[in-house]
Amino acid sequence: xxxxxxxxxxxxxxxxxxxxxxxxxxxxxxxxxxxxxxxxxxxxxxxxxxxxxxxxxxxxxxxxxxxxxxxxxxxxxxxxxxxxxxxxxxxxxxxxxxxxxxxxxxxxxxxxxxxxxxxxxxxxxxxxxxxxxxxxxxxxxxxxxxxxxxxxxxxxxxxxxxxxxxxxxxxxxxxxxxxxxxxxxxxxxxxxxxxxx
Numbered sequence: 001x002x003x004x005x006x007x008x009x010x011x012x013x014x015x016x017x018x019x020x021x022x023x024x025x026x027x028x029x030x031x032x033x034x035x036x037x038x039x040x041x042x043x044x045x046x047x048x049x050x051x052x053x054x055x056x057x058x059x060x061x062x063x064x065x066x067x068x069x070x071x072x073x074x075x076x077x078x079x080x081x082x083x084x085x086x087x088x089x090x091x092x093x094x095x096x097x098x099x100x101x102x103x104x105x106x107x108x109x110x111x112x113x114x115x116x117x118x119x120x121x122x123x124x125x126x127x128x129x130x131x132x133x134x135x136x137x138x139x140x141x142x143x144x145x146x147x148x149x150x151x152x153x154x155x156x157x158x159x160x161x162x163x164x165x166x167x168x169x170x171x172x173x174x175x176x177x178x179x180x181x182x183x184x185x186x187x188x189x190x191x192x193x194x195x196x197x
Contacts, residue, residue: 003067011058022051025068028144029075035139036079046082050074069150072140076154123187126176134169137162142188 001009001020009017026047033043050071054061064070127135136155140146146154152162174184 002065004063004065007064007067011061011063013058018051018055021067021071025071028068029071032072032139032144033075033079035136036076037083042082043079046075046078050078066146066150068144069146069154072144072146073154120187120191122177123173123191126173129176130169130172131165134165134172137165138169138188141166142185143192 001017006017006020010021029047029050030043033046034040037043054071054074127138130138133155137151140151140154141148148159148162148166151157152159155162157165170181170184173179174181177184177187179187
């Protein structure tokens with residue numbers, strides 16, 4: 001079922017559609033949330049709050065053709081709000097809302113896989129050399145597959161600003177890795193398939 005039909009069914013109160021949306025998008029939301037704030041309990045609570053708000057307010061929600069974008073935008077707004085507010089998380093050390101992490105544990109079983117190329121390992125290190133905004137734009141574009149327009153709206157940037165951040169990030173990675181754009185994008189997609197299943 002495509003996003004438009006699934007969302008429409010959910011808006012009509014179909015619990016099965018809601019469960020499908022939750023199952024389909026939870027991992028993406030969690031991955032994004034952890035890269036934004038790096039606090040598992042806070043991220044899980046915020047995801048639950050997003051889904052609870054969506055269910056409770058479904059009668060007032062508009063149709064959408066991209067559920068993932070809608071949920072990511074909702075989660076990002078809530079994470080920023082919660083991270084900057086005084087409240088139950090005030091004693092938790094939370095990464096600044098202007099930071100964004102694309103990190104992989106070097107001891108991870110994925111890093112140890114024999115089929116992981118040396119260039120993929122270098123790409124992981126190279127990603128860490130980008131600015132937080134560049135990393136976030138790359139993540140949303142290539143890992144979450146959002147459009148440039150959606151990224152601009154989500155990050156409250158101009159479309160030109162998103163293109164510029166993406167261009168500079170790709171250019172920096174090309175220089176670091178000594179690859180052309182097509183080879184780099186192929187490597188990024190391979191990394192996505194390998195690590196962010």
